[in-house]
Amino acid sequence: MSAGNRLDRVTILLFGLLLVIDVSALVVEKLASTHAVAADAPFYVSLIKQPGTWIGVGLGPVQLWLWSKIIKRVDLSLAFPVSSFSFPVTVLSSQVLLGEHIGWKVWLAVAIITTGVILIGGEKDTERVSPPNTGV
Amino acid sequence: MPQFTGLTIVALITCIFMETFEQVCFKFAAKRPEQSRRWYAVGILGYIFHMVVWFWLLSVLPLGYALPLMGVTYITVALASRFLFGETISMRRWKGVALIVIGFALVWSEL
Numbered sequence: 001m002s003a004g005n006r007l008d009r010v011t012i013l014l015f016g017l018l019l020v021i022d023v024s025a026l027v028v029e030k031l032a033s034t035h036a037v038a039a040d041a042p043f044y045v046s047l048i049k050q051p052g053t054w055i056g057v058g059l060g061p062v063q064l065w066l067w068s069k070i071i072k073r074v075d076l077s078l079a080f081p082v083s084s085f086s087f088p089v090t091v092l093s094s095q096v097l098l099g100e101h102i103g104w105k106v107w108l109a110v111a112i113i114t115t116g117v118i119l120i121g122g123e124k125d126t127e128r129v130s131p132p133n134t135g136v
Numbered sequence: 137m138p139q140f141t142g143l144t145i146v147a148l149i150t151c152i153f154m155e156t157f158e159q160v161c162f163k164f165a166a167k168r169p170e171q172s173r174r175w176y177a178v179g180i181l182g183y184i185f186h187m188v189v190w191f192w193l194l195s196v197l198p199l200g201y202a203l204p205l206m207g208v209t210y211i212t213v214a215l216a217s218r219f220l221f222g223e224t225i226s227m228r229r230w231k232g233v234a235l236i237v238i239g240f241a242l243v244w245s246e247l
Contacts, residue, residue, distance in 0.1 A: 106201060
């Protein structure tokens with residue numbers, strides 16, 4: 001049975017929440033890795049002591065739960081393209097929050113990849129069992 | 137410029153492969169309810185290994201580069217879906233694949 005393609009307020013809220021959690025998880029994972037490299041200990045020993053590691057890993061099931069709620073409300077053919085916006089938002093966050101230098105070629109690539117993901121995902125018979133691009 | 141060595145390439149390929157592997161395991165779990173526990177368990181083990189390598193990859197690559205490169209998983213999952221589950225890849229999806237390849241090459245050229 002088709003879930004439908006109507007974006008009501010609750011669905012938009014769920015999408016927004018998933019986007020924020022997707023991006024937050026990736027940012028804290030990056031921070032945890034950066035701190036682990038800088039620490040005076042073997043990488044993985046330091047990594048497991050970083051709160052960001054556990055926050056990032058712990059957000060995985062939350063993302064999965066939110067994704068399952070979303071795809072119960074709307075078709076994957078709508079959910080998939082909307083969720084692809086986490087690509088540009090994450091790259092923007094890495095520039096603004098983490099101070100990474102993102103060249104124009106990478107920005108162009110992000111736009112092209114996001115369009116590609118929309119084309120791949122935005123069909124009625126799309127099946128993907130966990131949220132796209134959580135990655136991670 | 138990001139640090140990009142042979143080990144980085146191995147880690148990137150491993151992450152792409154493991155994410156695809158997880159998707160395949162979860163799909164098998166959904167298709168074969170009688171074996172679903174086993175497939176979920178294997179998928180979760182894959183996820184743990186994936187995360188171990190992903191954290192290392194993030195230590196050598198900026199997030200703004202690593203994430204677009206991981207976009208290739210949309211292609212590998214589509215290909216796995218075709219060869220393992222007999223799903224079709226329409227012309228529209230092939231266009232999406234082509235765009236992701238172009239985007240990947242653009243990011244790669246910046247490394």
